[in-house]
Every structure is written in structure tokens, then in C-alpha cells.
Amino acid sequence: MASRYDPQAAEPKWRAAWEKDEVYRAKSPDEAGDAPKAYVLEMFPYPSGRLHMGHVRNYAMGDVVARYKRAKGFNVLHPMGWDAFGMPAENAAMKMGVHPGEWTYKNIADMRAQFMKLGLSLDWSREFATCDPEYYGQQQEIFLKLYEAGLVYRKASKVNWDPVDQTVLANEQVIDGKGWRSGATVEQRELTQWFLKITDYAEDLLEGLETLERWPDKVRTMQANWIGRSEGLQMRFEWAGEAPSGHNGGIEIFTTRPDTLFGASFIALSPDHPLTLQLAEGNTALQDFRAECAKVGTSEEAIEKAEKIGLDTGLTVKHPFEDRALPVWVANFVLMGYGTGAIFACPGHDQRDLDFARKYDLPVIPVVLPSDEDPHTYEIGKEAFTGPGQIFNSGFLDGKSIEDAKAAAMDRIEEIGLGERTVNYRLRDWGVSRQRYWGCPIPFVHCDKCGVVPLPTSELPVRLPEDVSFDIPGNPLERNEAWKSCTCPKCGGDATRETDTLDTFVDSSWYYARFASEANLEERNYWLPVDQYIGGVEHAVLHLLYARFITRALGKIGLVDASIREPFAGQFTQGMVTHETYKDSGGNWVSPAEVEFGGDAPVHAETGSLITVGPVEKMSKSKRNTVDPDTMIAQYGADVARMFTLSDSPPERDVEWTQAGVDGAARFAQRVWANFDALPEPPTRDPATGEGDLRRTSHKAVAAIEQAVDEFRLNSAVATLYEWTNAIRKAADSAPEADRVEACDMFARCLQLFMPHLAEECWARLGHDTLIVHAPWPMPEDALLKDDLVTLPVQVNGKRRSEVQVPADAAPADVEALALSDAAVLAHTDGKAIKKVIVVPGRIVNIVVA
RNA sequence: GCGGGCGUGGUGAAAUUGGUAAACACAACGGACUUAAAAUCCGUCGGCCGUAAGGCCUUGCCGGUUCAAGCCCGGCCGUCCGCACCA
Numbered sequence: 001m002a003s004r005y006d007p008q009a010a011e012p013k014w015r016a017a018w019e020k021d022e023v024y025r026a027k028s029p030d031e032a033g034d035a036p037k038a039y040v041l042e043m044f045p046y047p048s049g050r051l052h053m054g055h056v057r058n059y060a061m062g063d064v065v066a067r068y069k070r071a072k073g074f075n076v077l078h079p080m081g082w083d084a085f086g087m088p089a090e091n092a093a094m095k096m097g098v099h100p101g102e103w104t105y106k107n108i109a110d111m112r113a114q115f116m117k118l119g120l121s122l123d124w125s126r127e128f129a130t131c132d133p134e135y136y137g138q139q140q141e142i143f144l145k146l147y148e149a150g151l152v153y154r155k156a157s158k159v160n161w162d163p164v165d166q167t168v169l170a171n172e173q174v175i176d177g178k179g180w181r182s183g184a185t186v187e188q189r190e191l192t193q194w195f196l197k198i199t200d201y202a203e204d205l206l207e208g209l210e211t212l213e214r215w216p217d218k219v220r221t222m223q224a225n226w227i228g229r230s231e232g233l234q235m236r237f238e239w240a241g242e243a244p245s246g247h248n249g250g251i252e253i254f255t256t257r258p259d260t261l262f263g264a265s266f267i268a269l270s271p272d273h274p275l276t277l278q279l280a281e282g283n284t285a286l287q288d289f290r291a292e293c294a295k296v297g298t299s300e301e302a303i304e305k306a307e308k309i310g311l312d313t314g315l316t317v318k319h320p321f322e323d324r325a326l327p328v329w330v331a332n333f334v335l336m337g338y339g340t341g342a343i344f345a346c347p348g349h350d351q352r353d354l355d356f357a358r359k360y361d362l363p364v365i366p367v368v369l370p371s372d373e374d375p376h377t378y379e380i381g382k383e384a385f386t387g388p389g390q391i392f393n394s395g396f397l398d399g400k401s402i403e404d405a406k407a408a409a410m411d412r413i414e415e416i417g418l419g420e421r422t423v424n425y426r427l428r429d430w431g432v433s434r435q436r437y438w439g440c441p442i443p444f445v446h447c448d449k450c451g452v453v454p455l456p457t458s459e460l461p462v463r464l465p466e467d468v469s470f471d472i473p474g475n476p477l478e479r480n481e482a483w484k485s486c487t488c489p490k491c492g493g494d495a496t497r498e499t500d501t502l503d504t505f506v507d508s509s510w511y512y513a514r515f516a517s518e519a520n521l522e523e524r525n526y527w528l529p530v531d532q533y534i535g536g537v538e539h540a541v542l543h544l545l546y547a548r549f550i551t552r553a554l555g556k557i558g559l560v561d562a563s564i565r566e567p568f569a570g571q572f573t574q575g576m577v578t579h580e581t582y583k584d585s586g587g588n589w590v591s592p593a594e595v596e597f598g599g600d601a602p603v604h605a606e607t608g609s610l611i612t613v614g615p616v617e618k619m620s621k622s623k624r625n626t627v628d629p630d631t632m633i634a635q636y637g638a639d640v641a642r643m644f645t646l647s648d649s650p651p652e653r654d655v656e657w658t659q660a661g662v663d664g665a666a667r668f669a670q671r672v673w674a675n676f677d678a679l680p681e682p683p684t685r686d687p688a689t690g691e692g693d694l695r696r697t698s699h700k701a702v703a704a705i706e707q708a709v710d711e712f713r714l715n716s717a718v719a720t721l722y723e724w725t726n727a728i729r730k731a732a733d734s735a736p737e738a739d740r741v742e743a744c745d746m747f748a749r750c751l752q753l754f755m756p757h758l759a760e761e762c763w764a765r766l767g768h769d770t771l772i773v774h775a776p777w778p779m780p781e782d783a784l785l786k787d788d789l790v791t792l793p794v795q796v797n798g799k800r801r802s803e804v805q806v807p808a809d810a811a812p813a814d815v816e817a818l819a820l821s822d823a824a825v826l827a828h829t830d831g832k833a834i835k836k837v838i839v840v841p842g843r844i845v846n847i848v849v850a
Numbered sequence: 851g852c853g854g855g856c857g858u859g860g861u862g863a864a865a866u867u868g869g870u871a872a873a874c875a876c877a878a879c880g881g882a883c884u885u886a887a888a889a890u891c892c893g894u895c896g897g898c899c900g901u902a903a904g905g906c907c908u909u910g911c912c913g914g915u916u917c918a919a920g921c922c923c924g925g926c927c928g929u930c931c932g933c934a935c936c937a
Contacts, residue, residue, distance in 0.1 A: 004889095221854055222932055230936075255937060268937090306935075333935040343937045351851080352935055426936055540932080648862050648875070656862070660876055668875090670890090707866080716864070719874035726874090793870040798918050800870055838917050844869045848917050 005673035005758065007637025014760040015119055023773045024078065024121045029526045032075035039077045039527045040066040041512055041568075043535030043543070047082045047129070049107035051114040051629045053577040053619055053657060054536070057645035061574055061714065062534045063120045064646070064753045068709050069531075070121065071749065071777040077527050079515040080115065080122045082108050082129035085136075086504045089438045091181075093470040100438040101466075104131055114630060118638045119756050121773070126515050130507035135514065136440040137461025142510065143502070144443055144454050145557040151197045154452065157431060161189040166474030168435045182473075188294060193433035194442060194500060198549045202227055202425040204565075205548055214532075214570035216652070219540045226541045228426025232256035233410050234340065235419025237267055237317035240325035244315065247275055251317060251328065254339030254424055258413065259405035262394035263346040263367035265357060267317055267328045268310065272336035279313055279330075286311060286330065293332040308333050308356045320418050321395055331356060339424055347384065354384040367394045368402065430546065432503040435475045437468055439501030447488035447495040456489055462497070475499055508543055509550040512567055513560055525561040533568040540573060572712060575654040577645060579625040581614035589624040593631070597659075616656050627657055639755035640665045646754065647718040668722060669758055672751065675728045676744055676765045680737065683766055688742035691784060694735040697727045698743040699784035705750050706777070721751060741766065746778040794819045795846040796828040804845070812839040819845045 018024065027035075042062035045055060066078040082104075089100035096103075108129055115122070128135050146152045160169040164182035168191070179186055198205075206227045209220045235258075238250040251267055269276050271293040280286040289311045310331040317326050326344070333352050334343055347357035348366040357364055364380050368389040375392050391397045396412070397405040413419045433442070441462040443455040455462065465483040468476040477483065477499040488495035516527035529551075535543075547567045555562035582590040584604055595602050595611050602611040619626045632641040644665040649655040688695055701724040708717035728743050735743075745766055752759035752772050763772035787808055792815065794802045802824035806815050816837045819825060825847065832849040839845050 218854060218932085225853060225933060228933090228936065232937085253937085257937075308935080331935095333937095335936065338936045345937085350937070352937075355935095424936080426933090537931080650863080653856095653863095658862085658876075661862080664875060667890095674890095704866090713864095715862095716874085719864070722874050791870090795870085795918075803870075836917060838869095840869060840918095844918080846869080846917050 003673075003677055005669055005761065007639060007669070007757065008634075010761045011117075011119060011637055011639070011757040014757045015116065017760070017771060018119075018121075018773065021771065022125075023771065024076075024123050025125055026077040026079075026123050027075045029523060035073055035075040037077070037527060038066075038069035038074035038532075039512075039516065039530045040069060040532050041077075041079070041515070041530045041534070043533070043539060044081045044083050044508070044511060045111065046086065046088070047084050047104055047107040047111055048088065049110055051111055051118075053627055053629060053641075053645065056118065056629050056641055057577050057655065058534060058536070058574055059115075059118065059120050060642040060645055060754075061572070061651055062532070063642070063756075064709065064714060064717075065532050065534075066121050067753045067756065067773070068777070070773070071752070071775065073776065076121075077126075077516065078120075078122055079126040080120075080124060081127050081511060081515065082111075082131075083504065083508050083511070084108065084129035084131040085439045085501075085507055087436065087438070090436060090470060093438075097470075099466070099468070101131065101464075104129070104438075117630075117633050118642065121756070128514065130440075130504075130511065131438070133461045133463050136507070138514070139440050139502070139507065139510070140443040140455075140460050140462060141457055142554070142557070142559065143506075144457065144460075145559070146196065146553055147454055149553070149557050151200065151553055151556070153195055153197065153429075154192055155195060156190050157193050157195075158188050159191050159193070161187045161191075163187055164473060166435075168433075191433075191435075193431050194502075196430040196432055196506075196549075196553075198430045198546070199425060199427055201549050201552050202229070202427050203423075204552060205427075205545065208548065208565055212566060212569075212571070215568075216571065216573055219537075219544065219571065219573060222540050223545055226427065226545065230256050230424050230426075232422060232424060233258045233413060233419055234422040235320070235413050237320070237326065237344065238418075240316040240318045244275065244278065246278065251275070251342050252340040252419075253342045253344050254422065255344060257346065257349065257406070258409035259391060259394075259397065259400075259402050260346040260349050260367050261319075261321060261344070261409055262391075262397065263348045263365045264319060264326055264344045265347055265353075265363040265365060266326050266345050268331035268334045268343050268345055268353075268356070269313070269328065270334040270336040270341040271330055271332055273330075273334075273341040275342075276330050286313075289330065306332070308352065308359060310356060310360060312360075320413060320416070327362075329356075329360075337428060338426065348380045349384050349386055351384045351386070354380065354382075358382075365393060367391055367397075430503075430505075430549075432506055433500040434503055435478070435499070436501055437464065437470075437476045439504060440507060441477070442498045442500050442502060444498040445486055445488055445495040446498065447491060447493060449493055450488055450490040450495075452498075453488055453490050453495070459489070477501070505542060505546050506550075509546040510554065512547070513551070513554060521559070521561075524559075525564065528560060528564050529567050529569045532570040532572065534572045534574060536576070537573040544568070544571065572651065574651050575649065576618045577657055578616045578654050579619050579627060579657045580616050581623050581625045583612045583614060585609050585612075589622070591624040592627060592659075618654070619657070632662065636662060636666050637669070637757065639758050640669055643668070643718070643754050646714045649715060651712060651714050668725065669755065671725055671729065672747075672755075672758060672762065675725060675732070675747075676762045678732055679740060679744060679765070681765075683741045683744075684737045685767075686738040688736070688738040690736075690739075691788075692735055692739050694727065694731040694739045694743050696784050696787070697724065697731075698739075698746050699780035701727075702746055702750060702778050702780045703785055706780075709753065717750075718754065721747075721754070724750075748772060749775050749778050790842055792819075792842075793844050794822060794825055795844065796825060797848060798846060801825055801828050808842065810841075812841060815839050815841070815845060819847065 040062055042058050066076050070076045084104050089104050092098060092103045093100045162169050162179035162182055162184055164184040165179060169179055206224060206229055209224055232255050234254045236250040236252055271290045280290055310329045313328045313330060315328040317328060319326060345353035347354040347364040349368055366378055366380050368385060369375055369378055369392045370385060370389045388402060391400045391405045397408055410421055443460060443462050445453050447453050465480050484497045486495050486497050512530050513524055517523035551567040552565060554560045582595050584590050590611060594605050596605045604611055617623060629641060644662050645655060647665060648661055701720050704720045705717045724747060748759050748762040759772050789805050790808050791803050791805050793800050794804055802822045804818050804822055816839050829847060829849050834849055836848040
């Protein structure tokens with residue numbers, strides 16, 4: 001009587017066995033001997049309290065890689081921890097009156113229990129949370145060392161300030177100019193904030209992208225765009241009239257189009273330019289203008305729709321090449337944060353400048369002539385010309401191409417000492433100050449006598465105080481006098497602690513190094529870089545860029561080997577898990593668990609009211625289209641849930657969670673078990689010999705799976721497993737027992753990557769008393785990978801007409817002769833002149849006839 | 851506006867990177883087993899013509915290169931993502 005596989009009974013049993021043997025513990029470099037290392041890491045989770053299907057997919061992918069590497073003899077590090085600081089804990093504190101720490105550690109415990117049920121090959125011995133004082137203490141030490149190394153500084157900067165919550169908001173937390181929680185109109189405030197000097201590494205981070213061959217091009221492109229390198233000229237326009245005090249040298253501008261200098265018609269300053277600020281003193285018109293500019297929101301739409309506005313300062317500067325003066329305006333479209341905060345405007349060849357010039361009736365001088373235009377009649381209309389052409393109206397640049405003119409103009413500017421070639425980056429320094437409680441305290445004190453003073457490492461960690469309240473808005477650290485007051489390490493006098501905490505991106509920018517080793521540098525250098533990193537695209541820029549920066553910075557301060565420039569040698573961005581959405585007749589979101597599909601149309605299980613099926617979207621709480629992993633594991637087992645998230649779509653694409661698909665994966669598990677169950681008990685120990693079909697199929701399948709996993713085509717690997725399963729079943733009556741046992745043995749080892757519990761059960765059924773996690777990857781025999789006979793399609797004029805069976809090593813001439821004599825081929829070639837015959841050995845034959 | 855990706859059956863998708871398009875799975879349909887259902891198993895399953903053998907068409911659209919194009923090149927269309935007043 002055939003038995004069924006029962007995941008509920010089998011899964012806990014095998015997990016207990018793995019745990020007992022500590023099978024997933026990474027070996028130390030000494031223990032590992034000659035085995036090469038493989039560091040497999042998925043982006044560590046935020047402890048929200050519940051696992052979701054996105055986690056299951058993410059960690060299932062990493063687990064395939066980790067198990068594969070382990071089977072291939074690598075010493076594998078596959079750790080897990082918690083990205084545990086951040087706003088949600090404070091929000092929970094405000095809402096429910098629970099301490100953020102208590103809330104966080106409770107969530108970690110809950111999620112760890114859920115993780116355990118997934119049967120992932122994780123080394124839990126290295127677990128930590130970023131909110132552990134041991135972790136953030138080390139982070140404070142790093143911060144101090146970065147400070148000594150000149151990579152940390154303070155400066156005043158504009159922030160989004162929520163006046164009700166008394167806190168700084170990230171741009172994403174500002175919706176239509178209002179705070180996302182309080183709904184209050186957000187103000188722009190100047191605060192002195194801590195910064196990390198990521199711009200020191202702009203060029204290095206850009207160049208490093210070239211070396212990251214195992215990263216998706218998309219992510220590399222996004223980072224390159226984010227860094228935003230542009231080459232150009234930084235130059236000075238000297239005053240034509242009287243110089244404003246303190247600005248005798250003139251106005252510094254940056255341009256990438258020095259070729260259009262002869263088309264300059266005005267200079268524009270940012271409303272936040274130091275000169276603008278100076279001029280605004282005692283100038284109400286300019287003050288009003290600056291206030292007007294500040295009103296325009298920071299949102300994308302606001303910027304897009306924002307009209308260009310400006311104000312003439314009355315000042316004038318000299319053109320560098322011609323005897324004429326240019327007016328100096330203040331314009332809202334000039335950003336203080338890029339270049340020098342001032343530009344020269346060439347309305348003919350820049351759309352923004354043109355819009356502005358038309359509005360304020362400033363001159364428009366075309367200097368680049370499109371190839372199909374006449375220099376005497378060419379005029380600029382409503383659109384600036386930014387294409388290629390020949391320079392004209394431009395003195396010594398006339399007749400040159402844009403590129404040549406750029407070079408010539410820059411040469412001349414350098415000669416006359418007005419400026420020089422420079423490179424500008426879009427990348428800004430990383431503001432890491434957060435006016436929040438639940439984060440890593442910045443280890444500095446403020447002393448009236450000594451200023452801002454770093455704490456000595458002996459005083460680390462600076463722990464977060466426990467006695468805090470969240471009943472009033474603002475930063476609890478700010479009003480915790482007992483915690484704030486301290487002594488200055490320099491003068492011994494009274495001082496106040498820094499109350500800003502670090503951006504949580506700092507926590508996650510070095511955790512992979514901490515997993516590699518808590519303190520042992522040698523071990524850290526042994527494991528780094530991460531060989532395969534896996535996570536969502538949402539971190540394609542910030543997290544991955546910060547980590548790349550911090551790795552370089554850790555090299556500079558001696559906390560990792562300086563030759564390790566990149567933290568992640570291989571990187572993979574996985575797609576999301578999506579699901580249909582449902583709404584009831586009242587337009588409320590309904591969760592899939594509440595919908596009944598039995599009848600003609602889906603209805604609400606409780607009320608019986610009709611359900612409208614909406615588009616497939618990312619699983620989210622707000623749309624209630626989530627499926628709870630725990631429920632799935634209880635019903636189908638972890639293996640099935642994991643398998644399904646990998647089976648239906650390529651890993652980088654979204655996968656739609658469907659009931660039917662899960663049922664399919666569950667059926668697969670039963671079919672697999674049926675194949676093992678059908679073997680005699682105990683199965684033969686005779687080795688498989690010969691070149692039977694099943695043997696060929698099996699050995700080829702192993703090779704196919706190996707290649708698919710190497711190339712991260714996990715869905716293809718799964719498809720091969722399915723095919724192989726069918727082949728084993730079909731051969732049940734025909735193949736020799738030894739061949740079937742061999743097939744099942746190899747199959748189980750491959751299955752282990754995807755469905756480890758089932759694989760153990762199968763392994764035991766084969767009579768092994770060891771664990772399959774210790775079994776090496778199967779070695780396919782070369783002889784079985786190649787067929788003796790191959791079937792070649794035969795085309796006539798590119799259309800498939802027949803096929804011929806030939807020995808794999810047949811001479812092309814023989815293949816050609818055979819193909820030409822084939823009856824079905826002759827029907828199409830009869831009476832026609834054969835012009836050419838192409839034989840691609842092992843592939844195809846194509847006969848070209850007139 | 852700039853940058854990047856994607857477009858293949860009813861559906862999710864394969865296609866060793868130029869060599870038999872649609873593997874594998876889902877759904878659907880037919881059949882077997884069953885009193886019945888579930889489960890399981892067997893079969894059909896891109897379109898058109900044909901009783902059949904077979905033929906013609908088919909990878910968003912148009913064109914090109916090639917003995918041969920889903921894949922390469924040029925031009926469109928659609929769609930998704932990232933950045934965005936970056937000088």
C-alpha cells in the first residue's frame with residue numbers, strides 16, 4: 001500500500017536532527033582546511049513581528065545557494081540577524097505604551113520561531129540584533145575612528161521639520177508637504193547635523209562598479225546615475241561693476257557646456273547662495289523672493305510644475321571672452337547643493353535657461369548650428385537646441401564641433417586664469433543624524449569650554465537610557481536630563497551628551513562584517529567579501545552604496561583588510577511576491593483567507609456578499625492581499641511553501657502566489673515520495689552500470705540543475721526536477737532497480753537545495769543512516785551526458801522537413817549524404833538545384849535549394 | 851526630460867545566447883478507477899486548412915543582416931522601474 005508523505009510529522013523531526021548536529025555551523029578558517037569559503041547572505045530582516053511571503057522567497061533563494069555550496073564542499077557561512085533599530089518601534093511605543101526595546105525583542109523572538117520552521121540552513125550561533133548594546137557599541141567605536149580619519153563632520157543643513165511631532169522627517173515621510181503621521185505642514189529648518197564623507201569615495205565607488213561582474217547591470221547603472229559624475233569647467237565671472245563686499249573674486253560657476261560660453265546671456269544664483277543671502281540683508285524684495293521660493297514643496301510634482309521665477313540683483317559681471325556685461329539674477333531653478341550654486345545661462349541651448357529668458361525677456365543667442373540650418377536665418381523658438389552641431393557666433397570657437405569647442409574654451413579659460421577643468425558629482429555627503437530615540441547614540445558630548453568632544457572608547461557603549469516616555473512628541477533623549485548630563489572627557493567639566501542617533505542605514509552598512517567575525521580581524525578577512533548577497537531592489541542604491549562606502553572606510557581605519565574594497569562580490573535583486581486583490585461590495589479590502597471560490601463567483605466566506613477581484617499586486621497589509629507563511633506551513637509544510645516561491649517565475653521577477661500553484665507544489669512533493677516509496681525495501685546496494693535511458697536522464701538532469709543554480713535560474717532548476725521526477729516514475733517498470741536507486745539517490749541530493757525536509761525523508765528511505773545535508777553533490781559521469789546517437793532536424797530553405805538519426809561523432813559529409821537521401825527531404829528538393837548544404841554537427845542540417 | 855528593463859499559448863514561463871519555438875507547471879477538456887466524490891493515473895491542449903498523410907501561419911509592429919533570427923542591427927508602439935530644475 002502506497003504511503004503518503006506527511007510534512008507535519010517529517011519536518012520537525014529533521015529540523016531537530018539538524019539542530020542536534022549543528023550541521024549549519026560555519027567552520028573556522030583552521031577547521032576548514034583546504035575547503036574554499038562561501039559567504040552567503042540575504043539582507044537581514046527588520047523585526048516587524050511577522051514573517052511574510054517576501055521573506056520566505058528571499059531566504060529560500062539564499063538557502064538554495066548555501067546548501068549548494070555546502071554540498072560542493074565549501075565552508076559556508078550563512079548567518080542571520082536583525083536590523084532592529086528604527087521608527088516602527090517608537091511608533092508602537094507611542095501607540096501602545098510599550099518600550100521600543102521590549103517590543104523589538106519580543107518581535108525577534110516571534111520571528112525567530114517562525115524562521116526555525118522554514119528549515120533554513122542558517123548558522124544561528126552568530127545571531128545579533130543591531131539594537132544590542134554590544135553591536136551598537138562597536139558601531140560607536142567605528143564612528144569615532146571614522147571621525148579620527150576625517151570621514152565624519154558636522155555642518156548646518158536643511159531638514160524637513162515636523163512641528164507637531166517635533167522631529168525631522170525623511171523626504172519619503174513628507175506627503176504633499178505634510179508630515180505623514182501628524183499631518184502638520186512641514187517646515188524647512190536649519191539644523192547642525194552629522195555627516196559621513198561618502199563624497200571622498202565618489203570616484204572610487206563609481207570605478208568599483210566596473211569590477212562587480214556578478215551584480216545586475218540594473219543596480220550598477222542605478223548606482224552610477226546616483227553618483228552622477230560629470231566633467232566640466234569651474235570658472236569665475238569677474239565683476240563688471242562694483243564688487244559686493246567679501247566677493248571680490250567674482251562669481252564661481254560650474255558648467256558642462258563651456259562650448260556655449262559665447263551664448264551666455266545672464267548669471268543665475270541659487271536663492272540659497274551665500275551671495276544671495278548677503279544681498280538679502282536689508283533688501284525686502286529679495287527676502288520676499290526667497291520666501292516665495294521656499295514655499296514650493298520638495299515633492300516631485302511640485303518641482304515639475306514649479307514655474308521658473310527670478311529676481312534681478314542689479315549686479316553685472318564681465319563676459320570672459322567678449323567686451324560685454326551679463327546681469328546677475330537669482331533664480332529658483334538653481335540648486336545650492338550642486339556645483340557651486342551658481343550658473344551661467346545659455347538660453348539657446350538649455351531649456352531651463354530658455355524658459356527663464358523668455359519669461360524675463362533676456363537675450364537668446366544661438367551658438368550651436370544644427371547641420372540642416374542656415375546660420376543667417378537660424379533662430380531659437382520655444383525649444384532650446386541641445387543636439388550636435390557646429391559652433392557659430394562664437395569668435396575663436398567658430399566652426400568647431402561641440403567637443404573641440406569645449407576643449408578650446410576650457411584651455412582658454414585656464415590660460416587666462418579664470419578657472420579650471422573639474423569633475424562634479426551628484427552624490428552628496430551622507431547625513432546620518434536622526435532626532436530619535438531608537439537608534440545608535442552618537443558618542444560625542446557638547447562641552448561649553450571644549451566644544452564637540454569625542455568620547456574615549458573606554459566609555460563605550462553609550463547605552464540608550466531605559467527610562468523614557470513617548471507620551472509627548474519629540475526625541476525622548478532630548479528631555480532626559482539624567483542621561484544627557486555627563487562630564488567632558490577633555491576638561492572634566494559639565495557637558496551634555498549628543499542626543500542625535502544614527503540613521504539605521506549605518507547599522508546595516510557593516511553588519512555583514514560583524515557576522516564574519518565579532519572582533520577577530522583575520523577571520524573577518526577570511527570570510528569577506530560576501531560571495532552571494534540577495535535582497536530586494538528597493539535597496540539597489542542607498543543600502544548597497546552605503547555598504548560599499550563603509551567597507552572602504554573600514555579598510556582605511558584598519559577594521560578590514562584594505563584590499564577588500566567591495567563587500568558583496570555577487571549581488572542578486574529578487575522580485576516580490578504578489579497576489580490578487582479582493583474588495584467587498586462596500587469597497588473594503590478583503591483578505592484571500594476570507595474569500596470563497598467554490599461557486600460561480602467569489603463570495604465573502606462570512607457574509608456571502610459578492611467579491612470583486614482586483615489586480616495582482618505586491619502583498620501588503622494595506623491591501624490585505626497577504627498570505628500568512630505560518631498558515632501555509634501548517635497546511636502544506638515549509639518545503640512546499642519554499643518550493644512554490646521559487647518554482648513559477650525567474651528569481652528576479654515577481655511571482656504571483658496562487659492557491660493552484662501551491663497545490664501543484666504539494667502534489668509534486670507527493671509524486672517525489674511515491675517514486676521513493678515504490679523502491680523495494682531495503683533497496684539494492686548494487687551500483688548502477690551501463691547506459692540505460694534512466695541513467696542518461698539522471699546524469700543529464702544533475703548537470704542541468706548544476707548549471708541552472710550556478711546561473712541563478714532557480715525556476716529552470718525546479719523544472720528539471722519536475723521532469724526528472726516524471727522520468728523516474730515512467731521508468732519504474734522498465735529500468736533496472738540499481739538504475740532507479742541511483743536516480744533516486746542523485747535526485748534526493750539535488751532536491752535537498754529546495755525541499756530539505758522531504759529530501760532527508762527520501763534519503764532515509766534509501767537506507768542511509770546519515771543526514772543528506774552531509775552528502776556531497778552528485779557527480780554526473782561524462783559518458784552518460786553525451787548521446788551516441790543524435791537526432792538532427794533537417795531543414796530545406798530554413799524550414800524543418802525531416803530529421804535524421806546519426807552517430808554523435810558522424811562526419812559532416814556522411815550527415816549531409818544521409819540528409820540528402822531522406823525521403824521527406826527529397827520531396828522538397830526533387831528536381832531543384834542544391835546550392836548549399838550547411839551541417840552544424842550535433843545541431844542541425846540546412847539544405848539550400850534554388 | 852534622462853537612464854534602464856520587459857513584450858513568447860487561456861495563464862506563470864522555457865529555449866544550452868544565432869540552430870527543431872512553447873520544456874516544466876497551472877487552468878481547461880476527454881478517459882480510467884469509484885455507488886459517488888476526493889485523491890491518483892492515462893490522454894488532448896498556439897492558430898488556420900485537411901478524414902488523413904501533410905501543408906500554411908505564429909515570439910508587440912515595420913524593415914534589415916544571415917543558409918538560419920524569440921535572440922543580432924535600424925525604426926516604431928506598448929508597458930514597468932529608477933532618477934529628475936544636477937547646469
